[in-house]
Amino acid sequence: MADVDVLVVGAGPVGLTAAAELRRHGVDCRIVDRLAVPKPYAKAVGVLPRTLEVWDAMGLVRGALDDAVPHRGQLVFIDGKPRPRVELTLPPEIPYPFATLPQCATERLLAEHLARFGTEVERPTELRSVEMRPDEVEAVLAHADGRTERLHARYVVGCDGAHSLVRKAAGLTFEGDAFPEQYMIGDVEVDWELPAGYSMRAVNLDANGAMDDMLVCIPMPGVRRYWLSMLRPRARAGGDDGSSAGDGVLDLGDGQGPDLGQIQAVLDRLSPEPTTASTLRWSSTFRASHRMVDRYRNGRLFVAGDAAHIHPPIGGQGLNTGVQDAFNLAWKLALTVRGLATDDVLESYHAERHPVAQEVVDRTVRHARTVRHGRSGLSGSGDDAGMLLRRQAQLLVAYPDSPLIQSQAADATPADGPAPGERAPDCRGLLSDLATYPRRLFDLLRTPRHVLLLFAGPEHASDDGAARLEACAAEAYRAAHGLLDAYLVTAAEVPEGARPVGRRPPRVRDAAGEFRDAYAPRDGEALLIRPDGYLSGRFHPAVPERLTAHLRRTFA
16 A cells, blocks of 8 residues: 655645645645755746736735736847837736746745645655556655655656656656757846836847847846846856756856856946846856657656756746646546546646647747847737737647547637637636625636536526526536536626525626626536636537536546
């Protein structure tokens, strides 16, 4: 018998997300990390709108909103001349903007959230070996007191970075390449008067139009505090193989990070106005690489985050993609541990997340090559620019080909509504019988269960119509083993008293019409949303047999 359901290896943002979500779903897990204390560095700083939505669903977004700062856009300078400003402005229906937060602060928030479930990171505890067996995994752990522990877990999730031991034990390949340039990073304060909340990118080009010098400054919480990325001077860049700089990993404490004088020299060359750097908190070097696993899973071993994919740090995609890996996997592992999942559930982790990571790697590599020639990675205009921005925000991530998702051909999706496999958008202005204030749809989705929304327009607001939808909810509840919340969403034009109070499922009224605008629901339609906030299926008309047949793709 296993000692624990799931062992999570690595307590960065990805591992902490995995552990916190497993605990929120009621799974027994342990999380270990080889470091005695977390690194107090701002390694990754970008927080994307979709990640804030994930943190909302997890129940920890409030701390992030208190500690993070908005990332409003980017000022661009090429050869000292200003270029059009890039604005990171999303439509008002998107609940969260782009933001920045040092990775050390992200890890603190996640660790505090995990501790609320009674689970602490075990430090310093190093994974020494992993052996997979038919019904469990044996992991050998080395503790700080010299004790060696043989732990038996049903599953192991490797969130242990680019040099992942779990990945190697699983026999997964990690193919890719590296860019020739090497970079320096610094966490400093600067005294310029550039607009607050905007990052700055300055590039100098050589005679052939290729990047010859580069500086990127990203605002962070604090007074004029910025995360700086700079080209490493060739004289200090080591051999041709780049062996003195990390392969896609920030080399902490290697003694080769820039000092204040070296950072100041870059600012003197590239800053759009005279400025002085001070308060160097941390510096490092790295070499941008791009690598991908061939599979996200081998049997009882899984990988997530940098253990599965690394790529150029453009647009803050890495940490955010890893967090969503963990968010996608946790609810599926939870159902499996409880014996409630079909075989397709764990298989869907690779099917859904591998294409997403591949797209991110390909896109950031293209952007890196574009930036080398002085152009912005977010150029475009009109609708094209809007789509690019949504993609950068990871709001367009979708799983239409997943084995868990309803075929889009089964029920034609309204042109203005999300299709099965797409992100479930938020909306406001929902009124319930027992609240005098409007609610958000995300308030209803803040649950570890599936959510079924049954839309009652004029034809289904009566007792007979509502009864048909109630029958669908009851059958869906049974098919999901009780792990489903259902709501009757009535149209704005349906009178307040058209249906008796106290009937099940509970009612919310689309008083502001935002649910109608966001989903384009049809009268009598059922919309099923997964625990990770993606639309699993749309059923019109809602019929119990069709709903339960679809739920059996997920629930055994």
